[in-house]
Amino acid sequence: MASYDIAVGLPLGVDPEPYAKAGATWWLPEFDPGVRLDAVRGVLRDGPAA
Known part of the structure; x- marks a missing residue:
């Protein structure tokens, strides 16, 4: 497990799941x-769409 976070900025409506699978943590x-x-x-x- 990495000892650091990886943040990704995304426009609203873009699914963050592929980025999470690639290692993004925020x-x-x-x-x-x-x-x-x-x-x-x-x-x-509301947080991210489920």
């Missing part, structure tokens, strides 16, 4: 400039 959602704060909070609250 998924960071990317937001377009100017996105509303309530939209960001909703993604953080």
Whole structure:
């Protein structure tokens, strides 16, 4: 097991599973400039799509 994390930034709606299988340990959602704060909070609250 690696002693470090690998983060990947992905646009919303992109499945992070293939990246997790490749070794990514964190998924960071990317937001377009100017996105509303309530939209960001909703993604953080809901987490990645199952």
